[in-house]
Structure formats: C-alpha cells, structure tokens
Amino acid sequence: MRALVAAVIGLAAALALVLTISAIGAPPGETSPKPLLTTVPGPKN
Template sequence: MRALIAAAIGLAAALALVSAISAVGSPTGETSPKPLLTTVPGPKR
C-alpha cells in the first residue's frame, strides 16, 4: 500500500512539474545562424 501511495505522489509531482514548465512557455530569443559541428573536422587539404 505504501508503494502505491509513493507512486501516486511521484506521478502527481511529475505531472505538476510538466504543467508548470508548459505554463511558463519557451523562452524568447533567436537561434544561432551558425550550424553546430557534430563531427571533429579533419585536416584541410
């Protein structure tokens, strides 16, 4: 029974956190026009 209560409390806390983050929304700003490097650049030839 304690495990069920703990799981319910954890689920409620997770849902509250997701709801709070969704309510705040994404921050305003601009993205960088430069692409990110995903690989190590090799030697220039």
C-alpha cells in the same frame, strides 16, 4: 501499497512540473542559424 502511493505522488509531482514549465513558456530569443558541430572536424584534403 506504500510503493503505489509513492509512485502516484511522484508521477503527480512530475506532471505538475511539466505543466508549470509549459505554462510559463519558452524564454524569448532567437535560435542560431549556424548548425552545431557534433563531431571534431577532420583534416581537410
């Protein structure tokens, strides 16, 4: 029973955190038009 109560409290805290962050909104700014490199560029032929 204690584990169930702890799980419910943890889930409620996580949900409250998500709702708080979404209520605040994204910070102002722009995204970069250049794509990010996900791998190391190899030698050019």
